Amino acid sequence: MYVFLDFDGVLRRLTSEPSRFESDCLKNFESAIRPLPNVKIVISSTWRLAMSLNELRRLFSTEIAEKIVGVTPTLSKHVTHERYKEIQAYLKKRNIENEGWVAIDDDPEHYPKGLSVLFTDPNEGFDVECVTQFWKHVVKEIQ
Secondary structure, three states: OEEEEOOEOOOEOOOOOOOOOOHHHHHHHHHHHOOOOOOEEEEOOHHHHOOOHHHHHOOOOHHHHOOEEEEOOOOOOOOOOHHHHHHHHHHHHOOOOOOOEEEEEOOHHHOOOOOOEEEOOOOOOOOHHHHHHHHHHHHHHHO
16 A cells, blocks of 8 residues: 655644654654555655655654655646646556555645545644544555
8 A cells, every 4th residue: 555645734734844844743644654564655745856765764763764665756737636646647657556545635636536635734734633534544445
């Protein structure tokens, strides 16, 4: 299963200092991911444009960093549902379109309705409630 991960509004509240994760958001995210041995994380955040994959991995604990397998491609700007199309391009390039996936993001404008996307409140980030919601998405994708 793949997790496509945004940062701003997820691991960093929009009211927080730029370019820095909130420790509680990161802790909650990592606690949700840790029990999934075969999960693969793909960074969909715009931070991928300014940082290398290794720099992005260093933002996480070693155990979680090992699960980060790549970043989504950059597509032309101003397309409808941009993040969704980046995810589709990532999956298609690797011929894994039938793999289960969930996206974690704070912006519903990036996705068509009805997909497996966990939307966070950008002022709260990945809080304890998100851990529960994440597991609901995972169970749905695994079935």
